[in-house]
Amino acid sequence: MIYLDNAATTSPKPEIVVRAVNKALRQYSANPGRGGHTPSVSAAQAVYDVRKAVQDFFRVPTEENVIFTSGCTESLNTVIKGVLKQGDHVVISTLEHNAVLRPLYKLKERGVIDYSVADIVCGDDEATINAFRNAINDQTRMIISTHASNVFGIRLPVERICALAHSYGILFCLDAAQSAGILDINVEDSGFDFVCCPGHKGLYGPMGIGLLLLGSDRLLDPLKEGGTGSNSAEPRMPAHYPDRLESGTLNTPGICGLGAGIRFLNMRGRRSAFRHEMRLTERLYHELADIEGVELYTPPPDPEHFVPVLSFNIRGHDSESVAAFLDQKYGIAVRAGLHCAPLAHRFMDTIDRGSVRAAPSVFTTENDIRILVKAVKNFMHTP
Amino acid sequence: MNNELILLPSVTYAMKAKSILDRYKIRSYIQRTPRNTAIKSCGYCLYVPDDTDEAERILRKNGVRVLGRASREV
Numbered sequence: 001m002i003y004l005d006n007a008a009t010t011s012p013k014p015e016i017v018v019r020a021v022n023k024a025l026r027q028y029s030a031n032p033g034r035g036g037h038t039p040s041v042s043a044a045q046a047v048y049d050v051r052k053a054v055q056d057f058f059r060v061p062t063e064e065n066v067i068f069t070s071g072c073t074e075s076l077n078t079v080i081k082g083v084l085k086q087g088d089h090v091v092i093s094t095l096e097h098n099a100v101l102r103p104l105y106k107l108k109e110r111g112v113i114d115y116s117v118a119d120i121v122c123g124d125d126e127a128t129i130n131a132f133r134n135a136i137n138d139q140t141r142m143i144i145s146t147h148a149s150n151v152f153g154i155r156l157p158v159e160r161i162c163a164l165a166h167s168y169g170i171l172f173c174l175d176a177a178q179s180a181g182i183l184d185i186n187v188e189d190s191g192f193d194f195v196c197c198p199g200h201k202g203l204y205g206p207m208g209i210g211l212l213l214l215g216s217d218r219l220l221d222p223l224k225e226g227g228t229g230s231n232s233a234e235p236r237m238p239a240h241y242p243d244r245l246e247s248g249t250l251n252t253p254g255i256c257g258l259g260a261g262i263r264f265l266n267m268r269g270r271r272s273a274f275r276h277e278m279r280l281t282e283r284l285y286h287e288l289a290d291i292e293g294v295e296l297y298t299p300p301p302d303p304e305h306f307v308p309v310l311s312f313n314i315r316g317h318d319s320e321s322v323a324a325f326l327d328q329k330y331g332i333a334v335r336a337g338l339h340c341a342p343l344a345h346r347f348m349d350t351i352d353r354g355s356v357r358a359a360p361s362v363f364t365t366e367n368d369i370r371i372l373v374k375a376v377k378n379f380m381h382t383p
Numbered sequence: 384m385n386n387e388l389i390l391l392p393s394v395t396y397a398m399k400a401k402s403i404l405d406r407y408k409i410r411s412y413i414q415r416t417p418r419n420t421a422i423k424s425c426g427y428c429l430y431v432p433d434d435t436d437e438a439e440r441i442l443r444k445n446g447v448r449v450l451g452r453a454s455r456e457v
Contacts, residue, residue: 033394036415036427044413048398062446064395230393232425240448243393 002332002368007150007178007309007339007359009200009207013261020260021206024253031249033229043252050259051242057262058195059186060213064241068255071210072177073099074223075196078212078245079173080104080144082220089139090115091132093156094347095149098340100175104144114139117343123299125157132161142171142193147179151344151357152298153281153309155183159190166191177201178307180211181265182274187213199254204261209254214241222247273362277308280360280369287373288312293380297348297355311348311355314379319354322379326356330375334358386452389429389439390416397427400447404431409438417453430455 003011024046030039032047048063055063069075080103084090092100094117107113116135121127132143143165148155162172173194176185180195181202187195195213199205214220222237226247231238238244265273281301288294288310295313298306314322323336337354338345345351358372389411391397397413404411409431416426431438435452442449 033427036413041413044394045398048395048402051395052402063399228393230426238392240392240396242395 002330002364002371004358004360004364004368004372005333005335006361006364007201007357008335009198010202010204010361012363013206013257014204014264016264017204017206017257017260021253021257024256028252028256031229032252033250034227046259047250047252047255050255050262053259053262054211054213057266058180058197058211058213059188061188061215065187065214065217067212067214067242067245068250069210069212069245070208070251071200072175072196072198073210075194075210075212076100076144076173076175077103078220078223079142079194079196080107081223082245083142083171083173084113085141086112087139088113088141089137091118091135091140091143093117093128093132093145094119095146095152095154095156095341095344096144097146097150097175097177098342099177100144100146101343119347120154120156122152122154123305125160128157129160129164132164136168136170140168140170142173144173144175146175146177147183147185148307148309149341149344150178150309151311151339151341151355152348153178153301153306153311153359154298155179155305155307158192162191178309181261181270182277182307184270187215191215193218199258199261203258204264205258206254209251209258211258212245217241220245224248268362274303274308276362277360277364278303278306280364280366281306281308281310281358283366284310284358284360284369284372287369288376291373291377291380294376297350309357309359311350311357313350313353313355314376317379319356322356322376325379325382326372326375329378330371332372332375334372385435386454387431387435388414388417388453388455389431389435389442390450390453391427391429392448392450394427396447397429400429400442403442403445403447404429404438407438407441409434409441411438417455426450428453 028043032043118131180197199209228243319336
């Protein structure tokens with residue numbers, strides 16, 4: 001099997017991640033932060049060590065501002081529902097995932113908020129920033145932007161969009177679903193108010209773990225209330241982080257797996273991994289571009305403006321049938337369809353058939369790309 | 384009454400406080416906050432047998448939210 005669906009989740013997971021999850025289940029199976037006995041304190045220490053590693057990796061102001069969630073979707077929902085109030089307005093980009101669009105749509109449908117979509121201009125950051133600026137109004141409370149499209153790999157100038165937001169007194173939330181562990185994210189220097197990350201994609205952790213990184217101590221309304229092992233006599237949720245946003249028993253195996261994923265990246269070198277993946281993506285782009293009938297949607301991907309995610313189609317064929325062929329005939333796993341990003345597909349005029357998406361990881365080889373290109377060529381000649 | 388317990392809001396703060404004191408070579412132990420303290424709620428504290436006042440000052444200086452002090456239950 002050649003796995004090229006790493007934008008959905010990285011696979012395989014590094015061996016140290018597998019071992020860390022296993023160790024957590026065996027050695028840290030007591031409830032962290034719920035007891036004073038040794039096993040509970042040991043589990044809490046393991047969780048704290050990962051919290052600290054995350055703080056260091058993303059340069060979060062303090063370790064308390066690292067919130068463990070079930071995934072990027074929960075992180076985004078926590079920000080959206082914890083910040084927005086009646087009458088607020090939000091600006092998002094045209095490349096947003098349903099994890100951003102759907103919670104906003106629901107709030108809009110209920111008459112709580114309104115939102116506007118800023119059209120990005122691929123390759124023209126100035127025009128993209130202008131689009132965000134033009135979408136701001138007096139009620140705009142927050143800008144939410146993906147760091148990079150999960151369909152087309154296009155990067156947005158998020159540091160500048162964040163600066164724009166702050167110049168208007170508006171909060172900025174970064175959806176780092178396709179960039180956490182891939183691009184450099186420095187919460188403190190960038191000034192991002194909120195950064196939402198999956199643990200199981202570019203950070204190589206297991207599924208079911210995510211991060212919400214807080215740029216400040218601004219108090220969010222919790223998405224859920226419950227036990228925290230602290231302030232238990234109080235019916236209100238604690239005012240301090242991380243407890244305020246971490247009710248219920250934590251996912252210790254997931255957290256330990258995420259910690260191992262970060263160790264893996266630190267050992268492998270995030271920058272070097274990114275360069276490797278971009279090299280493969282660029283090669284794939286150029287080889288596909290040479291095949292008559294292959295449709296590509298962006299300029300050639302370069303590391304300044306893209307992440308290693310590439311979408312294509314084959315003229316006259318829907319994306320699902322191409323992906324099924326690649327899977328069944330060549331054992332190549334790519335993702336077809338809309339990738340939970342209808343805004344992005346409307347923007348690229350691919351909403352009716354979606355696209356075939358290939359995304360390498362550190363484990364992908366030049367040979368994997370060569371076989372994919374060969375398989376696409378053979379698809380053309382298959383009746 | 385030595386008030387050798389430093390009361391903290393959560394287990395995360397207890398871990399953070401302990402790691403800071405470790406850097407200063409001050410011995411400390413994480414434990415649950417006893418029920419006989421002024422904090423009538425679940426929580427964690429650090430038992431700092433020696434130099435507790437100095438430890439508290441260090442923690443406050445390093446941005447740790449200290450809820451108070453108490454004596455250790457024996």
